[in-house]
Amino acid sequence: MNFNLKNSVSILNAKWFGSNPETTIDTISIDSRSLQNGIHTLFFALVGHNNDGHNYISALIEKGVRNFVVTHIPEELKTKANFLVVENTLEALQQFASHHRSQFDFPIIGLTGSNGKTIVKEWLNFLLSPDYNIVRNPKSYNSQVGVPLSVIAINEKHNLGIFEAGISKVNEMEKLETIIQPTIGILTNIGSAHDEGFSNTEEKIKEKLQLFKHSEIVIYQKKEIVDKHLKEGKSKTFSWSVTDKTADIFLSKKSVLDKTVLHIQQGNQEFEIRIPFQDDASVENSISCLMILLYFKYDLETIQNRIEMLFPVEMRLEVKNGINNITIIDDSYSSDFQSLKIALDFLENQKQHHKKTIILSDIVESGLTNEELYSKVSNLIISNKITRVIAIGTTISAFENKFPNCVTFENTEDFVANFDRLTFSNETILIKGARHFQFENIVSLLEEKTHETVLEINLNAISHNLNFFKSKLKSTTKMMVMVKAFGYGSGGFEIAKLLEHHKVDYLGVAFADEGISLKSAGIKLPIMVLNPETTSFSAIIQHQLEPEIYSLKGLKAFLKIAEQRNLEHFPIHIKIDTGMHRLGFEEENIDELIATLKSNKSVSVKSILSHMATSDDLKHIDFANSQIDLFEKLSSKLMNELQIQPIRHILNTSGISNFPKAQYDMVRLGIGLYGVSNDNEEQKYLENVGTLKSVISQIKFIDSGESVGYGRRFMASKATKIATIPIGYADGISRHWGNGTGFVTINNQKATIIGSICMDMLMVDITEINCKEGDSVIIFGESPTVTYIANQLQTIPYEILTSISQRVKRVFYRE
Numbered sequence: 001m002n003f004n005l006k007n008s009v010s011i012l013n014a015k016w017f018g019s020n021p022e023t024t025i026d027t028i029s030i031d032s033r034s035l036q037n038g039i040h041t042l043f044f045a046l047v048g049h050n051n052d053g054h055n056y057i058s059a060l061i062e063k064g065v066r067n068f069v070v071t072h073i074p075e076e077l078k079t080k081a082n083f084l085v086v087e088n089t090l091e092a093l094q095q096f097a098s099h100h101r102s103q104f105d106f107p108i109i110g111l112t113g114s115n116g117k118t119i120v121k122e123w124l125n126f127l128l129s130p131d132y133n134i135v136r137n138p139k140s141y142n143s144q145v146g147v148p149l150s151v152i153a154i155n156e157k158h159n160l161g162i163f164e165a166g167i168s169k170v171n172e173m174e175k176l177e178t179i180i181q182p183t184i185g186i187l188t189n190i191g192s193a194h195d196e197g198f199s200n201t202e203e204k205i206k207e208k209l210q211l212f213k214h215s216e217i218v219i220y221q222k223k224e225i226v227d228k229h230l231k232e233g234k235s236k237t238f239s240w241s242v243t244d245k246t247a248d249i250f251l252s253k254k255s256v257l258d259k260t261v262l263h264i265q266q267g268n269q270e271f272e273i274r275i276p277f278q279d280d281a282s283v284e285n286s287i288s289c290l291m292i293l294l295y296f297k298y299d300l301e302t303i304q305n306r307i308e309m310l311f312p313v314e315m316r317l318e319v320k321n322g323i324n325n326i327t328i329i330d331d332s333y334s335s336d337f338q339s340l341k342i343a344l345d346f347l348e349n350q351k352q353h354h355k356k357t358i359i360l361s362d363i364v365e366s367g368l369t370n371e372e373l374y375s376k377v378s379n380l381i382i383s384n385k386i387t388r389v390i391a392i393g394t395t396i397s398a399f400e401n402k403f404p405n406c407v408t409f410e411n412t413e414d415f416v417a418n419f420d421r422l423t424f425s426n427e428t429i430l431i432k433g434a435r436h437f438q439f440e441n442i443v444s445l446l447e448e449k450t451h452e453t454v455l456e457i458n459l460n461a462i463s464h465n466l467n468f469f470k471s472k473l474k475s476t477t478k479m480m481v482m483v484k485a486f487g488y489g490s491g492g493f494e495i496a497k498l499l500e501h502h503k504v505d506y507l508g509v510a511f512a513d514e515g516i517s518l519k520s521a522g523i524k525l526p527i528m529v530l531n532p533e534t535t536s537f538s539a540i541i542q543h544q545l546e547p548e549i550y551s552l553k554g555l556k557a558f559l560k561i562a563e564q565r566n567l568e569h570f571p572i573h574i575k576i577d578t579g580m581h582r583l584g585f586e587e588e589n590i591d592e593l594i595a596t597l598k599s600n601k602s603v604s605v606k607s608i609l610s611h612m613a614t615s616d617d618l619k620h621i622d623f624a625n626s627q628i629d630l631f632e633k634l635s636s637k638l639m640n641e642l643q644i645q646p647i648r649h650i651l652n653t654s655g656i657s658n659f660p661k662a663q664y665d666m667v668r669l670g671i672g673l674y675g676v677s678n679d680n681e682e683q684k685y686l687e688n689v690g691t692l693k694s695v696i697s698q699i700k701f702i703d704s705g706e707s708v709g710y711g712r713r714f715m716a717s718k719a720t721k722i723a724t725i726p727i728g729y730a731d732g733i734s735r736h737w738g739n740g741t742g743f744v745t746i747n748n749q750k751a752t753i754i755g756s757i758c759m760d761m762l763m764v765d766i767t768e769i770n771c772k773e774g775d776s777v778i779i780f781g782e783s784p785t786v787t788y789i790a791n792q793l794q795t796i797p798y799e800i801l802t803s804i805s806q807r808v809k810r811v812f813y814r815e
């Protein structure tokens with residue numbers, strides 16, 4: 001889709017500053033890091049909390065971008081590019097999308113609800129793609145930014161749109177409605193998700209229904225509370241119900257083997273449809289799809305044939321370690337152009353290796369000719385500096401000359417058969433294929449073989465939590481994030497990489513070697529070392545880490561090395577002890593500290609910090625305030641006498657929440673990033689980051705009087721069904737969690753841990769649970785939570801998280 005810059009000026013009602021209004025635009029971007037930015041990009045400088053797109057304009061100009069939508073033009077750049085000045089850049093992006101949408105008048109399905117939006121959208125795409133050229137949101141791009149970016153992808157070749165809209169507070173839907181302008185509305189399941197932003201469920205429903213304000217028809221599960229608010233609108237409705245016979249479609253369901261049979265009554269017609277799922281959520285989502293097929297007047301046979309082929313949807317992008325030190329980015333479930341763009345941006349953000357390979361299947365993209373499509377794909381791949389392309393499928397293979405270092409295979413079996421002839425080592429590999437190519441077979445060949453226990457880390461949740469804490473701070477307050485102890489057990493490099501992506505200001509580690517491994521892996525953010533041992537000073541200097549200096553002895557030792565090497569202004573951080581009594585200069589050392597620093601040019605005080613002992617417990621509020629007061633006094637003295645303006649910081653996570661007045665110039669976020677708060681109210685706003693998962697190795701039946709495990713510490717008092725799970729204390733599960741104290745979750749049910757926890761295994765009671773060998777087991781995550789386990793074991797979540805041993809594989813994913 002091409003746009004003309006001049007038209008954009010009038011669409012956005014912008015003030016124009018520039019020399020070249022005839023430029024054509026083929027890419028709309030908001031991400032300064034994307035390698036897809038180029039001369040034909042129009043970059044919207046969005047302004048968020050702590051992150052302002054205007055700051056990257058000069059770097060983007062250097063990379064060749066020439067067209068910007070801004071609220072103001074950075075002074076020195078006035079003559080260097082074309083600028084469209086608007087009042088609010090996000091609103092401008094939305095306005096642009098809304099105008100673009102208005103150019104088309106084919107049907108657009110708009111979806112909203114609390115659950116199931118993305119699945120229903122993906123399924124409808126699958127069900128309707130044989131007959132339509134469909135445009136839809138990639139992944140779950142359904143936010144105030146995601147929706148406009150999705151809608152801008154509409155082009156002349158499309159004849160059906162499917163867009164989902166997600167909101168988290170009131171007044172957001174109205175904006176999304178003007179962008180999507182759906183002609184057909186679907187309300188999916190209304191659960192309790194995201195209730196925080198609304199005062200009650202009714203308000204939430206009312207807000208969601210705003211999406212259908214101008215729709216011709218609304219499809220929904222009949223409920224009084226929805227009816228009430230729909231009546232206010234003018235749309236027709238097409239409803240379904242399993243309880244209310246006045247609905248347009250009345251259904252009853254029964255389970256047959258692993259399927260669900262729906263008996264359907266529509267007026268005086270009755271028929272049956274088989275759905276390949278049994279769980280409530282999938283059945284409900286299938287019904288939403290069925291309703292659209294009925295509304296589109298498909299015949300029964302087609303409906304049955306297509307619905308029978310529905311499949312679980314995996315929207316995640318997963319990062320995994322593979323053989324020969326490769327990193328795998330697994331996106332093996334979809335292969336349309338929009339999601340390829342997203343995956344390539346993600347790949348660029350994961351700079352583990354210099355070498356980048358993509359394994360790509362034929363691309364399912366309606367509308368374009370193959371020549372056009374693969375030319376676009378080729379441009380993308382070349383601009384993302386992919387070193388090697390492995391093309392799988394006959395269509396893409398025909399265009400092999402468009403790709404760098406391309407190897408082709410007819411199909412996945414062909415690739416697997418030739419696997420030994422290919423080499424994979426020290427590179428990042430993006431695996432992206434349409435579902436029917438079954439690229440999971442490729443992933444399993446490349447994956448590192450480890451045992452079945454994994455700690456899954458949700459990268460979206462980390463971003464969410466980071467933004468939550470950012471939103472509590474003044475926009476000028478800097479953020480240091482603590483990634484010590486392997487990112488609180490969650491993974492060092494991957495999390496640091498994500499934080500770099502979010503442009504936090506600093507990372508904090510405990511020891512020099514943690515910092516060195518991050519720097520060696522390519523992390524560019526400044527890193528403070530809390531506990532620099534004298535023996536590591538050389539390594540600290542060599543790797544440009546920044547030591548925390550907490551004693552005169554340490555300072556003198558560091559100065560000696562710094563002077564030997566003729567360093568100038570090497571950044572150091574001065575730690576003051578204000579009452580924690582762990583590390584730091586005390587009040588009586590301050591004069592000598594000042595005297596030592598005064599005449600010295602080899603180091604420069606980058607920041608002054610202290611640490612609070614009781615920021616999490618308001619019982620000790622007076623003590624906490626006395627620490628802050630002493631910090632104010634001593635840090636001011638240092639600043640005055642040394643004539644310096646360093647960054648000052650004293651707050652950790654609970655300090656951010658409880659003592660926001662003391663945020664100074666920077667805060668040090670730790671546990672909160674990983675989704676844990678010591679405040680129950682605040683906990684509701686955080687998302688769970690880590691889920692420790694294993695599987696059932698074996699199921700056994702034991703009789704009353706038989707025992708389980710070492711020391712026979714569990715004695716069955718009745719016939720009992722038990723499961724053995726391959727995770728034990730060597731993986732970091734406390735033995736105190738065994739013998740009836742703790743539980744794991746299997747198929748959403750609690751299974752009590754019985755007997756003593758072994759080194760590599762534990763046993764649970766599954767008498768009442770419907771499960772089989774190989775089923776997934778949750779050790780912690782949504783339930784039980786890390787906080788719950790910590791409370792039960794009379795410890796703190798920090799200990800539970802950091803105890804998970806390194807032999808447990810970490811898998812990172814993004815939704």
Ligand SMILES: *Cc1c(COP(=O)(O)O)cnc(C)c1O
Pocket residue numbers: 482530611651652653654668669670671672
């Ligand atoms: C670990 C640590 C933090 C972070 O603490 P949280 O309670 O996890 O937020 C901050 N500052 C220092 C000095 C630390 O050691």
